[in-house]
Amino acid sequence: MQPVLKINLTSGEWERLDIRKDWAEGYLGGSALAARMLYEHISPDIDPLSPSSSLLFLPGPLTGSAGPAVGRFVVCGRSPATYLWSESNCGGFWGPELRKAGFDGLWVTGKANVPVYLWIHDGQVAIREAGQVWGLDTYAIQEALQNELVDKRIRVLGIGPGGEAQLPMAVILCDHGRVAGRSGLGAVMGSKNLKAVAVQGNGKIPLKHPETFARLRTQANRDLHDDNFTQALRSLGNAGGADYFDYLGEMPKKYFQVGIFEGSWKVSGSSVAEGILAGVSACHGCVIACGRVVKLQDGVKRKGPEYETLVGFGPNLLIDDPVAITRFGEQCDRYGIDTISTSNTIGLAFTLFEQGFITEKDTDGLALKWGDVEVVETLLNQLIKKEGFGARLAQGALPFSRQYGAEELALQVNGLELPYHDPRGSSGMALSYATSPRGGCHNQSDYFLVDIGQVESSLGLKLMSRQAGAEKAANVIRHQDWRTLCNALVLCYFANISPQMVVELINAAVGLDWDVEAMLQAGERAWNLKRVINNKIGLRSQNDTLPGPLLQPLPDGGAAGYTIPLADMLQAYYASRGWDAQTGFPTPEKLATLGLEWTIPDIWGK
Amino acid sequence: MEGRFPDEVWLQNFCQKLNSDGQYARIAQKWEGDLSFVIEAGGPIQSTIVLYMDLWHGACREARVVQEDEKKPAFVLSASYEVYEKVLSGELDPMQALLTRKLKVQGNYAYLMRNVPVILDFVRCAREVPQPE
Numbered sequence: 001m002q003p004v005l006k007i008n009l010t011s012g013e014w015e016r017l018d019i020r021k022d023w024a025e026g027y028l029g030g031s032a033l034a035a036r037m038l039y040e041h042i043s044p045d046i047d048p049l050s051p052s053s054s055l056l057f058l059p060g061p062l063t064g065s066a067g068p069a070v071g072r073f074v075v076c077g078r079s080p081a082t083y084l085w086s087e088s089n090c091g092g093f094w095g096p097e098l099r100k101a102g103f104d105g106l107w108v109t110g111k112a113n114v115p116v117y118l119w120i121h122d123g124q125v126a127i128r129e130a131g132q133v134w135g136l137d138t139y140a141i142q143e144a145l146q147n148e149l150v151d152k153r154i155r156v157l158g159i160g161p162g163g164e165a166q167l168p169m170a171v172i173l174c175d176h177g178r179v180a181g182r183s184g185l186g187a188v189m190g191s192k193n194l195k196a197v198a199v200q201g202n203g204k205i206p207l208k209h210p211e212t213f214a215r216l217r218t219q220a221n222r223d224l225h226d227d228n229f230t231q232a233l234r235s236l237g238n239a240g241g242a243d244y245f246d247y248l249g250e251m252p253k254k255y256f257q258v259g260i261f262e263g264s265w266k267v268s269g270s271s272v273a274e275g276i277l278a279g280v281s282a283c284h285g286c287v288i289a290c291g292r293v294v295k296l297q298d299g300v301k302r303k304g305p306e307y308e309t310l311v312g313f314g315p316n317l318l319i320d321d322p323v324a325i326t327r328f329g330e331q332c333d334r335y336g337i338d339t340i341s342t343s344n345t346i347g348l349a350f351t352l353f354e355q356g357f358i359t360e361k362d363t364d365g366l367a368l369k370w371g372d373v374e375v376v377e378t379l380l381n382q383l384i385k386k387e388g389f390g391a392r393l394a395q396g397a398l399p400f401s402r403q404y405g406a407e408e409l410a411l412q413v414n415g416l417e418l419p420y421h422d423p424r425g426s427s428g429m430a431l432s433y434a435t436s437p438r439g440g441c442h443n444q445s446d447y448f449l450v451d452i453g454q455v456e457s458s459l460g461l462k463l464m465s466r467q468a469g470a471e472k473a474a475n476v477i478r479h480q481d482w483r484t485l486c487n488a489l490v491l492c493y494f495a496n497i498s499p500q501m502v503v504e505l506i507n508a509a510v511g512l513d514w515d516v517e518a519m520l521q522a523g524e525r526a527w528n529l530k531r532v533i534n535n536k537i538g539l540r541s542q543n544d545t546l547p548g549p550l551l552q553p554l555p556d557g558g559a560a561g562y563t564i565p566l567a568d569m570l571q572a573y574y575a576s577r578g579w580d581a582q583t584g585f586p587t588p589e590k591l592a593t594l595g596l597e598w599t600i601p602d603i604w605g606k
Numbered sequence: 607m608e609g610r611f612p613d614e615v616w617l618q619n620f621c622q623k624l625n626s627d628g629q630y631a632r633i634a635q636k637w638e639g640d641l642s643f644v645i646e647a648g649g650p651i652q653s654t655i656v657l658y659m660d661l662w663h664g665a666c667r668e669a670r671v672v673q674e675d676e677k678k679p680a681f682v683l684s685a686s687y688e689v690y691e692k693v694l695s696g697e698l699d700p701m702q703a704l705l706t707r708k709l710k711v712q713g714n715y716a717y718l719m720r721n722v723p724v725i726l727d728f729v730r731c732a733r734e735v736p737q738p739e
Contacts (some may be wrong), residue, residue, distance in 0.1 A: 228704050228711050236717040270716035453701025463699050496707065581631040 160336025259557015261322025
């Protein structure tokens with residue numbers, strides 16, 4: 001493994017940090033290795049927006065290898081939105097470029113006196129003033145630094161004004177709109193006065209057995225290219241399943257309050273493909289190309305919306321106009337805020353207005369009518385400028401709801417706004433949301449795909465009803481462990497390749513001799529380590545829950561009448577995980593089994 | 607023994623089932639598209655078998671065993687005999703087969719994803735076609 005670049009922005013000093021061999025082999029990379037590296041650096045007394053907080057950018061051992069959909073990296077730290085463990089992974093080309101520049105990670109601490117950006121190239125590091133580019137949006141900053149450094153090959157990740165303003169929904173964006181979107185790590189970057197990181201390198205991606213890896217990679221990419229799931233993603237983007245999710249009642253509408261919206265079909269991946277689609281885009285070395293390129297009436301080709309943005313600004317707000325949704329998505333991207341958290345918070349505002357918690361007095365005379373595109377546009381502009389009512393929205397759903405005594409109506413888990421997969425249509429998502437280490441999130445286990453049939457028997461998964469209860473707990477756990485491993489590699493969830501192929505790629509890249517079970521145990525180890533980090537911060541079993549409205553049945557649609565048996569599911573979950581139901585802590589026995597006995601005193605005492 | 611998947615008699619029985627099933631007629635009332643099932647050579651199948659079906663507005667207009675490349679249908683599904691057998695017996699969920707690399711589909715994915723319920727009901731009908739022991 002190449003060294004990690006560790007840089008202190010307060011002092012301006014940097015070093016090459018070698019990663020212990022047992023860490024590199026036990027945690028591999030990505031968010032799993034990040035959890036181990038940051039374990040001693042995330043604690044209740046370190047505020048995520050303080051100079052002493054850490055922000056860690058880590059690729060994985062497969063990143064940049066041109067393996068199947070492995071161009072990703074992950075950003076980790078403590079979230080200013082949830083105050084818990086935070087990880088957010090991102091595609092594009094930045095991660096591979098960092099590795100080619102000679103570093104397998106970037107660890108940022110401290111705070112610069114003035115706005116700065118980092119320039120990392122072929123093992124060299126420079127901290128440069130960024131006052132001249134402070135205020136630029138997330139696309140403009142890329143162009144500005146490529147011009148300043150006179151090289152269009154340079155890859156830049158950066159924050160927009162949202163990150164500079166340290167909003168809890170601020171993102172980090174690179175390349176063609178690839179986003180580390182969730183849990184506010186863009187705000188952490190902003191708090192350090194770090195506007196951007198530019199990278200460029202000409203080195204080789206280190207592989208333990210390059211010839212074996214090359215053979216496997218070729219086979220994996222060929223299989224992936226021809227796969228049904230890949231073809232659907234390439235044709236329709238990741239909103240390809242929207243029509244089916246709508247039918248099943250798994251796609252939320254009207255802030256998760258109803259199961260039927262007549263206009264849903266207009267905002268599916270199929271409709272975008274048949275309407276405004278002008279092309280596709282891909283991350284580094286990826287044969288899937290799920291990215292959408294759309295052309296609107298102005299003739300400009302731009303990033304098209306993916307599923308979460310389509311539903312969040314679409315059926316979630318009873319809007320059926322893909323052009324308006326595309327513009328909302330672009331506005332969020334450019335400003336540097338998360339489309340899920342933003343659209344969720346706006347949906348909450350509509351709900352509170354309808355239910356009388358807020359009136360036109362609160363909204364400066366604006367009537368929050370469902371489906372009104374102009375109202376959403378106004379709210380988004382206010383939120384971005386932190387003006388009037390928008391300044392309240394900019395705090396995120398939970399703080400916003402508290403201002404009106406409506407905390408229970410905020411659809412979030414542990415402070416992170418829920419994405420757009422209704423657990424009443426896919427009950428596995430109930431556990432996925434409730435137990436996720438970073439709050440309400442679908443990227444620790446996209447179990448909704450298992451619930452519609454992506455049941456990998458080699459992972460030990462069993463086919464179950466999409467509305468099964470406690471019996472599903474063990475399945476969810478296996479899937480979480482698998483996805484935690486993917487987040488270590490960092491392997492895109494859309495890469496529908498066999499787990500056996502994944503383990504062979506790992507073995508060839510790192511020089512291990514694992515089987516699928518050993519691979520899953522690495523995922524389980526990392527999942528439990530993140531749990532301990534959160535337990536140290538204060539997370540308890542009471543935090544493993546869902547907001548009240550989701551524990552009520554939907555009135556109509558494909559999931560109508562189903563009530564999630566969450567208490568029973570959680571009980572089964574704790575038992576299968578080896579977690580203590582009272583505290584929510586992993587038991588000492590479980591921690592010891594996973595080689596995490598050294599964490600036991602931190603939560604159980606000496 | 608005649609009447610077992612994938613012979614001609616079984617195919618005609620399946621076609622009749624689709625044409626007599628009220629639920630399928632309702633769910634598939636907007637479906638327009640023919641398809642071929644390619645059963646790849648291997649196991650008990652000596653050489654590739656292709657079953658062709660012309661499906662239109664909830665009815666089966668034509669069904670017959672065809673030569674490879676004889677038809678250019680809107681959708682082509684390909685898998686081994688074993689996979690088809692498991693789907694027909696209920697041992698393998700059709701969506702699981704599609705999403706775990708067991709059954710390959712070629713065709714218009716926008717149309718397919720809008721019509722997943724039709725496909726699932728089509729499989730239900732196939733499973734209900736009686737086969738001799």
